[in-house]
Amino acid sequence: MVSMQRKKVGTAMVKGWLIAAGVFTATLIAGFFIYLFILMAGDYVIDEKDLVLNSATVLTDHQGKVITKIYSENREIVSIDKIPEHVQTAFVAVEDSRFYNHHGLDIRAIGRAIYKDILAGSKVEGGSTITQQLAKNVFLSHEKSWLRKTKEAVIAINLERKYTKDKILEMYLNQIYFGHGAYGIQSAAKTYFNKKAEDLTVAEGALLAGLPKAPSHYSPIKHPDASKQRRDLVIDLMEKHDFLSPAEAVRAKGREVALNVVQEKSNPAYSTYIDMVLDEAKKKYHLSREEMRQGGYRIVVPMDVAAQQIVYSSFQDNTYFTGTGEAGPEGAMVLINGKTGAIIAAQGGRGHVTEGLNRVHVKQQPGSAFKPVAVYAPALEEKQAKPYSLLRDEELDFNGYAPKNYNGKYKGQMSMVEAITESANIPAVWLLNEMGLKKSKEYLDKQGMPIEDEGLGVALGGLDDGVTPLQMASAYRAFYFGGKTIDTHVISKIYDANGELVGKAKSKEKKVWSKQTAWYMTRMLQEVVKRGTGSDGAEQMEMAGKTGTTNFEKVERGNTDAWFAGFTPEIVGSVWIGYDRTTEEQYLNSGSAKAVLLFKNVMNQLPSQQGLKFKKPDGVKDLEPPIEMPIINSLKAELSVGDYGMPAIKLSWSPSADKRLLYKIYAVNDGKAEHIDSVVGTGEYRVSGKFLFSLPDFYIAPYNPQTKQEGQPSNKVSVSFFPSLSQNGDKKTPAAVPANGVRDGKGKGKGKPAKNKGKGTGKGKGKGKSR
16 A cells, blocks of 8 residues: 555656656747747847937037037937946946846846836836846837837847947947936036046046936936935945945045036027038038938038127117018028138028028019129120219110119219219119120029029019029129139038048139129229218228118008128128018118118127228229319410410410319310310410411310210310400300210210110019119
């Protein structure tokens, strides 16, 4: 009986051992296949592109000084060898003390977490390793579930297979969020202590290590006491796990929390410029906005930080923006380094926000600011006129198009210099008609402003679509810098996250004008600023430019656009002021003077521009000052001694101080005037002896060689051998002789300026009071 029982017990034990062995074997096999599954699943779960962390793109000046950043997450990647060991071990101590001993999963921590979860009846503790946290933060959502934990484990094991402990810790420290907009250890070090990660002390590293658990709750800025308690806990854990000696721990805990906070803030003054950088990166280097915010690029920009801030501040001053709308008019301004084509400052609106409407690129009606680029420079280049050529200035009708001067006054004729300085409309339209619109449009194409318009209104900036402030500034650049336009840019160089050069600016120049034309235009546009429509306000350097105003036809004395395009010897720029949509309720009630004052205000605040003067290029003629036409009433005639002692008649008068002035001498017999000679710069003339026998009357007329214009005749005089018959200064002055010296039967001039040849179509907007 006993043996039978023993036999049964032995059999049961064998069966038990067999069952246990079978379970153990099955568990091993299952574990093996589960492990194989994890290994294979890892290839599908892990996308290494996700491990490329978003990092901020940095904008620097040419000296390497950081101006601002562009980012979706303010992160600056730093390698593990730049992070001190005491900073690394601080994170290990508080987050995963067995980090260097496990392969992605800490079984002890998982067992402890499962036990507490069972007791609580829900998921309450994580027990995650640093590797698991990296897996969760990069690849998974933050939900607490068994399925998510399973995925997390799979990813963690495979991360440990693919990467070293140092690389995993590096990715973790660069990935985590530290609060106050700082992502990664480098940004955190700069945010809280204004230093690089490599310079962090033990106490500082411990404080940062305590933040990821609850960045807001342990913020040293908002909750300094809680932050210090958390820091001290981390230091204690470092000492517990032999990362610090007791003495080092005591000294670290004895330090006060000394912050030097530098929080990354967006400067609204840079918003337009940043938008232009993003646009140029996409257009020239094929980098999307998203890539720029995440790719960690370094972009060298030519922004003049002082100029950009001054422009922005000026746009906040209501003095320059007066209109009838409640919100006031908008504006745009751009400044370019004339030599390089680099855009040094830009403002796309008074309240411009990132990715908002950038009015630097919005087309507007340029008004009279268009005259130099569309009419006067092309006419000079085509030798259609010279600076002192006389242009017609009278009410004219060009095949149904009848523009007016903005002030309603007409001189009959005026030089190009006068027309530009006073911004007269008729001379510009008349000259465009003489030259032909086709030729004007060819030059506008060369300047980067192609237009479809077909009417003479182009002369006054009356365009269907208009032009942008950037286009105008670019065109005006050619008036001083060798007659050439240049490609503008806001990116000088761009480097990727590895420091490799992606590309750099290539500023190509394009010749539009001869140097002579360009210099003449510079000099004439200086006159606009000195004594013309651009003379409002003072400038502390030499400046040239042109105003432009377009009127709002629905409201008397209302305007739609106000412009100033101009340049100093170094900087070219343009200003536009107006409403995005002009209505009878909102329109400008001021003109281009506001744009002029804004431009001058900015230039006057730039130290680099103080006292600059234009330098005449080699090999060109300077524009002479205008010759003033005098009125002569001092002509006298007397008998004198001529050549070989023969009797002669001497004419004398008080000459102008301008020695360039020419005087035409006329003899009058039987009412017929004969031009007998001319003299330059002097106040006397000896008449040929042959006139002694006819004794005609004499008069002189000043003649301007610049304009080829003859002035008002002097008093008429005569001389006689008989004193009782002599007359000096008492005779009636004949009618003026025109430039070509020909008179008609009524004594009126027939000559210049040339008559309307009718080349223009007479079509186009041609706002009659543009100026």
